[in-house]
Amino acid sequence: xxxxxxxxxxxxxxxxxxxxxxxxxxxxxxxxxxxxxxxxxxxxxxxxxxxxxxxxxxxxxxxxxxxxxxxxxxxxxxxxxxxxxxxxxxxxxxxxxxxxxxxxxxxxxxxxxxxxxxxxxxxxxxxxxxxxxxxxxxxxxxxxxxxxxxxxxxxxxxxxxxxxxxxxxxxxxxxxxxxxxxxxxxxxxxxxxxxxxxxxxxxxxxxxxxxxxxxxxxxxxxxxxxxxxxxxxxxxxxxxxxxxxxxxxxxxxxxxxxxxxxxxxxxxxxxxxxxxxxxxxxxxxxxxxxx
Amino acid sequence: xxxxxxxxxxxxxxxxxxxxxxxxxxxxxxxxxxxxxxxxxxxxxxxxxxxxxxxxxxxxxxxxxxxxxxxxxxxxxxxxxxxxxxxxxxxxxxxxxxxxxxxxxxxxxxxxxxxxxxxxxxxxxxxxxxxxxxxxxxxxxxxxxxxxxxxxxxxxxxxxxxxxxxxxxxxxxxxxxxxxxxxxxxxxxxxxxxxxxxxxxxxxxxxxxxxxxxxxxxxxxxxxxxxxxxxxxxxxxxxxxxxxxxxxxxxxxxxxxxxxxxxxxxxxxxxxxxxxxxxxxxxxxxxxxxxxxxxxxxxxxxxxxxxxxxxxxxxxxxxxxx
Numbered sequence: 001x002x003x004x005x006x007x008x009x010x011x012x013x014x015x016x017x018x019x020x021x022x023x024x025x026x027x028x029x030x031x032x033x034x035x036x037x038x039x040x041x042x043x044x045x046x047x048x049x050x051x052x053x054x055x056x057x058x059x060x061x062x063x064x065x066x067x068x069x070x071x072x073x074x075x076x077x078x079x080x081x082x083x084x085x086x087x088x089x090x091x092x093x094x095x096x097x098x099x100x101x102x103x104x105x106x107x108x109x110x111x112x113x114x115x116x117x118x119x120x121x122x123x124x125x126x127x128x129x130x131x132x133x134x135x136x137x138x139x140x141x142x143x144x145x146x147x148x149x150x151x152x153x154x155x156x157x158x159x160x161x162x163x164x165x166x167x168x169x170x171x172x173x174x175x176x177x178x179x180x181x182x183x184x185x186x187x188x189x190x191x192x193x194x195x196x197x198x199x200x201x202x203x204x205x206x207x208x209x210x211x212x213x214x215x216x217x218x219x220x221x222x223x224x225x226x227x228x229x230x231x232x233x234x235x236x237x238x239x240x241x242x243x244x245x246x247x248x249x250x251x252x253x254x255x256x257x258x259x260x261x262x263x264x265x266x267x268x269x270x271x272x273x274x275x276x277x278x279x280x281x282x283x284x285x286x287x288x289x290x291x
Numbered sequence: 292x293x294x295x296x297x298x299x300x301x302x303x304x305x306x307x308x309x310x311x312x313x314x315x316x317x318x319x320x321x322x323x324x325x326x327x328x329x330x331x332x333x334x335x336x337x338x339x340x341x342x343x344x345x346x347x348x349x350x351x352x353x354x355x356x357x358x359x360x361x362x363x364x365x366x367x368x369x370x371x372x373x374x375x376x377x378x379x380x381x382x383x384x385x386x387x388x389x390x391x392x393x394x395x396x397x398x399x400x401x402x403x404x405x406x407x408x409x410x411x412x413x414x415x416x417x418x419x420x421x422x423x424x425x426x427x428x429x430x431x432x433x434x435x436x437x438x439x440x441x442x443x444x445x446x447x448x449x450x451x452x453x454x455x456x457x458x459x460x461x462x463x464x465x466x467x468x469x470x471x472x473x474x475x476x477x478x479x480x481x482x483x484x485x486x487x488x489x490x491x492x493x494x495x496x497x498x499x500x501x502x503x504x505x506x507x508x509x510x511x512x513x514x515x516x517x518x519x520x521x522x523x524x525x526x527x528x529x530x531x532x533x534x535x536x537x538x539x540x541x542x543x544x545x546x547x548x549x550x551x552x553x554x555x556x557x558x559x560x561x562x563x564x565x566x567x568x569x570x571x572x573x574x575x576x577x578x579x580x581x582x583x584x585x586x587x588x589x590x591x592x593x594x595x596x597x598x599x600x601x602x603x604x605x606x607x608x609x610x611x612x613x
Contacts, residue, residue, distance in 0.1 A: 021520055173523060
């Protein structure tokens with residue numbers, strides 16, 4: 001994999017690890033950004049990893065663009081050879097699939113959708129050749145997902161499913177983006193799922209909502225007092241389908257600020273995963289459930 | 292020590308020079324869209340150049356002062372009125388407790404910067420007082436101002452003076468936005484690239500602090516390819532990537548969008564390159580329907596333009612004896 005570098009104006013270097021999405025490309029992007037961070041290069045002001053690419057913002061008054069480019073290129077060999085093992089976290093995110101709020105919203109924007117006569121979940125099940133909504137929810141929530149990027153808006157995670165490519169759920173985005181999406185909607189577009197951290201425009205299909213805040217600019221939520229944003233690239237997420245009653249109980253706990261998310265430290269090895277996805281994921285589940 | 296908001300204007304927000312360092316979690320830099328005008332306003336009232344001011348777009352607010360202060364309005368030509376009497380833009384003037392500042396109709400430009408001696412003293416969030424409305428972060432309660440708001444003022448001595456027209460900067464007609472091609476420029480044909488620079492575009496109504504959309508030019512022809520896994524089916528789609536500030540994305544290949552200070556930090560549309568740092572301020576002064584062209588430059592030209600802007604700021608400081 002050879003990284004394609006390009007200047008984004010006079011203040012950014014953009015680096016595309018791969019045109020297509022893969023965990024290998026993500027890991028190279030993450031190890032490159034970690035290496036750039038560790039190098040502490042004068043004039044580098046922001047380092048942003050993405051799914052299969054990354055971006056470095058710099059101050060051209062402090063480092064010449066060409067010099068920074070050379071420095072980044074010199075790191076490429078080490079990053080792509082580095083052992084892709086990650087000390088990370090696994091967390092469980094409750095999802096109330098087929099909730100009334102995303103349903104009300106998707107009905108308002110039916111004319112922007114590929115299939116105005118189906119819900120987003122019905123359409124997603126159909127285009128993935130699954131029997132029905134229940135099968136789709138099972139496919140969505142049974143295996144873990146990787147946070148491969150954080151962004152678009154504050155704290156929004158992009159998630160990549162940890163299964164063989166042929167099993168990956170793929171759903172086109174809306175034909176035209178909606179102007180509204182409920183806060184904490186679980187969305188999906190292309191091969192990525194996401195959680196909308198704030199209410200606003202969006203083009204991803206809507207599957208449900210989580211009661212669990214993931215971004216808090218007021219820093220009052222117990223687990224968001226140090227960092228406003230919950231997610232970091234490299235986090236692993238397991239969706240847990242919950243009922244309306246469970247959702248309501250979680251909301252009550254969130255409102256009283258006594259909601260405790262399930263988050264455990266975890267180790268992930270890309271080579272072990274590629275060798276045996278089933279048992280790697282099973283071990284991650286054991287870690288999550290404290291066994 | 293406060294400024295009371297009698298009426299908020301269209302969308303008036305507290306802004307300073309921004310909040311760098313959190314783009315990797317999707318929190319953009321924010322801050323004044325026209326930083327040159329923001330710095331100038333602060334210089335005129337004797338503040339640090341990066342003090343928090345009010346940025347108003349198209350329609351000015353009406354404000355009431357509870358203490359004596361010095362005020363300056365820079366940026367677009369939106370005439371300030373003190374107790375109904377017109378004042379000049381780009382010039383410091385004193386106000387007394389109880390005075391009211393309002394505005395006439397916008398004559399040119401798009402945004403004004405209202406600096407008050409001492410600065411707008413809202414709480415600092417992640418190192419900045421700037422408002423990021425999409426994330427409800429910073430500024431006054433994370434949002435645009437509303438009637439009835441009261442904004443605390445810092446302590447400040449006040450300044451004086453005026454900035455003559457030859458030291459100001461506003462976009463031309465058509466506005467010329469210099470850009471460095473790159474990023475996914477290779478995705479479009481050579482003919483499409485040539486046409487992109489030849490066309491005169493118009494600012495679309497969808498133009499705000501997140502980004503400015505342009506319309507009226509020629510749709511892009513893409514170099515054919517099989518779309519990579521995860522990118523999406525439209526030829527303008529890419530695997531979701533970071534969006535640089537100033538980057539020009541073209542969803543569907545039809546209407547370019549230049550991302551600005553409240554940029555979305557990433558997404559799945561190809562970008563043609565970036566408007567250079569020296570010309571970002573100009574975008575903040577463009578009204579919908581105004582004409583604009585993109586002008587190709589090299590990195591060396593971009594850096595020279597950046598040096599020119601630094602020199603312009605130095606002239607401003609020298610003029611005001613700072």
